[in-house]
Amino acid sequence: MNLVDIAQLSVRLGGKTVLQGVDLTIRPGEIITIVGPNGSGKSTLLRSIIGAVAPQDGRVTRKPGLRIGYVPQKLFIDPTLPLTVRRFLSLPQRVSDADARAALDHAGAGGLEDRQMSRLSGGQFQRALLARALLSRPELLILDEATQGLDQPGSAAFYRQLEEVRGTLGCAVLMVSHELHVVMAASDRVLCLNGHVCCQGAPEHVATAPEYRALFGSGTQGALALYRHDHNHTHDHAADPHHGHHHPHDPGGAGDPPPQEAAE
């Protein structure tokens, strides 16, 4: 059974249509990466999946009793709230010390139990979030820009850890990122989002797709994602869910090789 089925999802926030006609199916064990410029509705899509945003139209169907591990984009902990890493792991479900230690080791954050969350470095903080998400034995792990604020080696290390975690847990992973050069190679499927699904497919396929090029440019070998997006084209999803349409200002260069940096 599919973990999540999204059909023709539309979401309006504050009078603005953020998502329109989005279809997405998440199957057990697959890794899906969502890419898209700022304001393209990536986080809103994730938040609809966890049930924090109500759809205006369409359906989000979760497998009954689906266990989700969620790593938010940014977690602000008020300085007035004292919170050790160990205590954080027991929210909302209490976990045993042994489980907590195992999860921290697994997430690459071993030995941090007694540290205050507010005193952790960026990388340690993200690993603590990951450890907490692992403790619910998730069938679906959702990460929203999990490496924001980490430098490139830090992000690369985080994604290596993530791959290892997924290897042992076998859970599906849905993540949002703009650091394509780091994450893409590990993904089964990449979804290019800009309010609607622009294109999707295997990483190599998307990297060479004209829609992807239009969103992120091509001159930097994927090392730099450009947030420039001004086309207001419409897609005819019924006719061809992938690339049946033409972008008038396609920058071209569709023959460039896909980014390779991720293949380390």
Add this chain to the structure above:
Amino acid sequence: MMFLDDFLVRAALAGLGVALAAAPLGCFVVWRRMAYFGDATAHASILGVALSLTFSFSMFGGVLLVALLMAGIVSALSGRGYAVDTLLGVMAHSALAFGLVAVSFLHGVRIDLMAYLFGDILAVGRADLAVIWGGAAVVLALFWWRWSALLTATLNPDLAHAAGLDPRREQLVLTVVLAAVVAVAIKVVGVLLIAAMLIIPAAAARPLARTPESMALIAAAIGGLSALGGLQLAYRFDTPTGPTIVCLAAGLFALTSLADLVRAGADR
């Protein structure tokens, strides 16, 4: 229950009950930055006092009703044009003013307004004690039951959603608890100082705590100490009891903050 015949014993028990109920709530008020919300709810409750005196029903019920109404209206109106603090300012002070005006219409009933503004812990009777400890028990039971969910929702609403919790429901639980604590505490510290009993012990506990639970426990200890010590000081120096309790709590806050500063200096 002979010992309850002594008004000082009743006062001490009343102070302890309020301190216990206020401590965990005060922590959430501090963590969620709801200090002004607590203040507004408390100020509005004088209208509840006026209503209950006018229509002669229980003061606890009147205050609870107005506090809930106040919290409900603010939640409903927030996010519709006015900033929440503006909204709270309008609501709180209007309710306080309407309450004071309404009280002045009450002929025939002689009421001591000061007793409601600043509390009158020495006049606590057996029935008041029952209300205070009953209310405190309900508040503590609610916290015991929802603690983890409340904490998760306070940390981040999306984390709560992902764990299958509804942050709005947890917000509602806190609103109800706040109304109950205000209703319970009005006799002890009065409308103007209830927020102080929420915030000061929690703030004083912060530098000493490493986990949310220890912060709530330390806040309860500091609140209890302030209540008992303040009572004793007020008795000895013949000062108003409610304000004396708050002064002592403020002194403890200054102490723990200072200790924290010294410790941070030593770390450097």
